[in-house]
Amino acid sequence: MKIAISCDHVLERNQALAIVEMVGSIYEDAEIFTIVHKPGNVLGPIEQRKIRSTYLSHKVKDKDHFYRCGFLVPSAAKNLHIPCNFDLVINISSGLSQGIQTCEGTKVLTYLLPFESDERKKRKWWERLFSSYLKEWSRKALNASDLIWVPDEVTKEWVEEVVSESIEVKVVYPFFNIEDFPLIPSNYWKHDFFAVEAKGMDCKFAEEVFDLAAELGVKAVFVGEDDHLNPLKKLKGEKSFFGSRCTGELAPFLAASRGFISFKEKGFPDLALKTLSVGRPVIVRDTTIHKEYFKGDGVSFLPHLAKDKIREVFKKVGDTHKDLDVKKVRAQVMKFSPQKFKGELLRTVKSF
Structure with missing residues (x-):
């Protein structure tokens, strides 16, 4: 089985990247598809594999800048396509990477972690303006998944309300070493x-x-x-x-x-x-x-x-x-x- 890994960004270490590294250690040939990647920002094995990203990688400076440019994410994700020769995409999402495009026959397992953008206290006026649009786009994009994992029962209840009834939603706890x-x-x-x-x-x-x-x-x-x-x-x-x-x-x-x-x-x-x-x-x-x-x-x-x-x-x-x-x-x-x-x-x- 040919497997790809997707995630919101490769900009700094967080819970999502710890899971990406775990998945990568199991499936060593898996390529990574992400919305933004800054080579050298994250040291370790993650940089030793092929990483494909969108045009926002040339625009964004850091994670804070990434979320300030959040209104550009839907169009960027739409233009990043995971090739059809991949059988399964393991998507580790902090709210956005489920919008990366996949083929109709490709299976998608999404692990939906808490939205990182929700943790930001200070937002620019345009972030607040586009916030509802971005969240609605994110919710709709979840329907491209065949199975959704979530980290807790509260998130499970919310996801079950916004995705198709045909999609299984399951609680799987995150980990630490x-x-x-x-x-x-x-x-x-x-x-x-x-x-x-x-x-x-x-x-x-x-x-x-x-x-x-x-x-x-x-x-x-x-x-x-x-x-x-x-x-x-x-x-x-x-x-x-x-x-x-x-x-x-x-x-x-x-x-x-x-x-x-x-x-x-x-x-x-x-x-x-x-x-x-x-x-x-x-x-x-x-x-x-x-x-x-x-x-x-x-x-x-x-x-x-x-x-x-x-x-x-x-x-x-x-x-x-x-x-x-x-x-x-x-x-x-x-x-x-x-x-x-x-x-x-x-x-x-x-x-x-």
């Missing part, structure tokens, strides 16, 4: 800080969280993409910002924390799951998706963002973090293992 985040004996660490996910926070709210932690005699250190918090870095100092680091640095950082807190409501909660994997407790928003993902020890749900509630949850985790059974905490992330995802993919491809 659990073996890269092992249990590390707690006597190595002081556990004197909370790791706080920077994504989804503005400077004002981040400063409030920083000060709330300080009131309890513990530091707050922000982790993940944090360029949007640069003004706060000048105020609080660079040591309070861990940033985006490689796995070799991230795992011990999370293991050294007293706990992890994220205020995100959308997207795959990879940092929270990685924290559980190293045996540390997490605080996440009380959402339907999080209730599906997190079912076990070491998880606290935050129903709202009132200061008193955040302070209460900080204190609760701080008082109980030493009493956790770290093996039970880690056990709940096993459903997100790469091996489980790979097995599901192999069985599904074989069924086509």
